Amino acid sequence: MSRLSGKVALVTGGRGGIGRAICARFAEEGATVIAADLSEQGSVGSEAEGSFVRLDVTSEDEAKAAMTQVSEDHGKLDILVNAAGVEIEKTIEDTTLDEWNRIFAINVTGTFLTSKHALPLMRTAAKDSDGGASIVNFGSYDGFIADPQLAAYCATKGAVHALTRAMACDHGPDGIRVNAICPGFVDTPMLASFFSGGDQGAAMSAAARTEAENVHPMRTIGTPRDMANLVLWLASDEARYASGQLWVLDGGLSAQVQQMRL
Amino acid sequence: MTARLAGKSALVTGGRQGIGRGIAEAFLAEGAQVHVCGRGNGNDKPEGVIWHQADVSSAASVAELGPAVGEIDILVNNAGVQVEKTVVDSTDADWELIMGANARGVFNCCRAFIPKMTTGSIINIGSISGNVADPSMALYNASKSFVHGLTRSIAVDHGPSIRCNAICPGWIETGMLEAGFALAQDPEKARSDALARHAVRRFGRPSDIASLAVWLASDESGFATGQLFTIDGGMTAASPLQPGLF
Numbered sequence: 170m171s172r173l174s175g176k177v178a179l180v181t182g183g184r185g186g187i188g189r190a191i192c193a194r195f196a197e198e199g200a201t202v203i204a205a206d207l208s209e210q211g212s213v214g215s216e217a218e219g220s221f222v223r224l225d226v227t228s229e230d231e232a233k234a235a236m237t238q239v240s241e242d243h244g245k246l247d248i249l250v251n252a253a254g255v256e257i258e259k260t261i262e263d264t265t266l267d268e269w270n271r272i273f274a275i276n277v278t279g280t281f282l283t284s285k286h287a288l289p290l291m292r293t294a295a296k297d298s299d300g301g302a303s304i305v306n307f308g309s310y311d312g313f314i315a316d317p318q319l320a321a322y323c324a325t326k327g328a329v330h331a332l333t334r335a336m337a338c339d340h341g342p343d344g345i346r347v348n349a350i351c352p353g354f355v356d357t358p359m360l361a362s363f364f365s366g367g368d369q370g371a372a373m374s375a376a377a378r379t380e381a382e383n384v385h386p387m388r389t390i391g392t393p394r395d396m397a398n399l400v401l402w403l404a405s406d407e408a409r410y411a412s413g414q415l416w417v418l419d420g421g422l423s424a425q426v427q428q429m430r431l
Numbered sequence: 432m433t434a435r436l437a438g439k440s441a442l443v444t445g446g447r448q449g450i451g452r453g454i455a456e457a458f459l460a461e462g463a464q465v466h467v468c469g470r471g472n473g474n475d476k477p478e479g480v481i482w483h484q485a486d487v488s489s490a491a492s493v494a495e496l497g498p499a500v501g502e503i504d505i506l507v508n509n510a511g512v513q514v515e516k517t518v519v520d521s522t523d524a525d526w527e528l529i530m531g532a533n534a535r536g537v538f539n540c541c542r543a544f545i546p547k548m549t550t551g552s553i554i555n556i557g558s559i560s561g562n563v564a565d566p567s568m569a570l571y572n573a574s575k576s577f578v579h580g581l582t583r584s585i586a587v588d589h590g591p592s593i594r595c596n597a598i599c600p601g602w603i604e605t606g607m608l609e610a611g612f613a614l615a616q617d618p619e620k621a622r623s624d625a626l627a628r629h630a631v632r633r634f635g636r637p638s639d640i641a642s643l644a645v646w647l648a649s650d651e652s653g654f655a656t657g658q659l660f661t662i663d664g665g666m667t668a669a670s671p672l673q674p675g676l677f
Contacts, residue, residue, distance in 0.1 A: 316670045384672050426563045427628040427671045 171199030182253030186357025190393030226279030246290035276325035295344030300406025308349035337413030346412040353419025386421030434462025445510025449605035453637025487536030533574035557597035586657030594656035601663020630665025
């Protein structure tokens with residue numbers, strides 16, 4: 170069964186840890202997939218499903234150019250996934266203004282700019298679809314509760330949550346659904362960086378990873394494909410009544426209070 | 432100091448010990464007349480309160496309590512019990528005990544006393560455990576979610592004359608907390624680990640809850656209704672991961 174047949178999807182951060190899994194999942198279900206990222210290889214360093222369009226989400230010119238290309242190639246956009254994002258492992262005291270502005274530019278402004286310029290193409294798509302067009306933003310469970318030394322990241326994700334609800338209100342009447350998925354711990358290069366204390370490129374600390382896994386009711390951290398499966402549902406017509414919601418997918422991590430070692 | 436609850440009459444259920452006692456004492460200090468009810472004879476009741484023997488889980492007992500207490504301005508539904516069990520291990524008797532006190536008790540008292548409140552404030556004691564789960568506390572957690580839901584319903588149905596809010600305490604130094612640590616393999620280690628998970632690096636005290644209860648009982652909080660106010664030293668603002676893991 171092809172759950173996305175006939176649909177055109179663009180995934181920002183489409184060559185990153187979770188983004189490439191979404192591209193692959195969408196392609197499996199028959200979508201025409203466009204991976205938008207800074208480079209063809211992305212942070213994971215290999216090629217993947219879907220055609221590629223260069224997109225720095227902080228650049229309005231590049232957002233316009235990417236959508237012009239989608240328009241020329243496909244004439245519409247059914248699905249937009251705003252998966253591009255970065256994190257900074259610092260408290261606010263250690264965060265410079267430049268770092269603060271950069272993470273907001275990517276995580277928040279990027280979601281704004283890409284969505285803004287995708288909307289005309291999505292309106293077109295929504296007219297011919299039973300389930301409407303679907304935008305899936307990337308929030309985080311860190312937008313609800315804090316992990317230590319992720320202050321700016323937590324703040325950007327809180328902003329994405331609020332933006333998600335606002336966009337759902339504004340564009341629902343045009344048949345455009347807007348939701349956010351809020352991942353917990355997912356096995357990605359970003360998480361490896363977090364486990365190694367923010368030292369980019371260092372090996373993931375196996376002990377820290379095991380500790381973290383054991384705190385989860387599911388006793389494991391998530392995979393990019395776990396995320397992709399929820400994004401797929403939200404993108405598909407099955408989710409035609411789902412809008413304006415924040416979908417936490419964290420293996421039960423945030424369902425519990427702090428886990429005492431008793 | 433101005434007495435912030437002067438001229439007001441309050442009923443605190445389960446006010447003999449722990450959080451309820453802290454609230455009863457704070458209300459007295461702010462000039463309220465304070466009725467306290469409990470299942471016992473009240474031998475060790477807080478000084479200055481009017482004691483009533485009552486079992487909130489029994490509608491008949493609460494019906495008798497009504498005329499004895501009379502009209503009130505403030506109702507604090509604090510009486511509650513906890514049992515440390517999963518769903519599978521919980522017996523029908525556990526259900527009766529927990530849901531009887533924590534859920535039906537709050538319902539019984541609200542039903543009996545709302546008609547006796549011309550205007551006023553109802554303060555229910557919910558819990559952080561009504562929002563996120565404590566392990567092996569299944570019925571307790573669920574009973575507190577009931578309290579949260581009922582809180583909103585009462586606020587909606589019985590405003591504007593009656594305001595209704597819930598306080599959601601975190602780990603407060605009471606007999607309940609000590610009972611939790613006593614279950615640990617290494618109670619001292621469990622205690623220090625738990626402390627590290629609180630941004631304020633201490634557990635709560637009944638007085639921390641009482642100070643919020645005073646505010647919610649007073650006219651200062653006249654616009655607050657239908658809300659759940661968490662007071663937990665920052666514990667649930669942080670993720671459930673082990674502190675110092677990273």
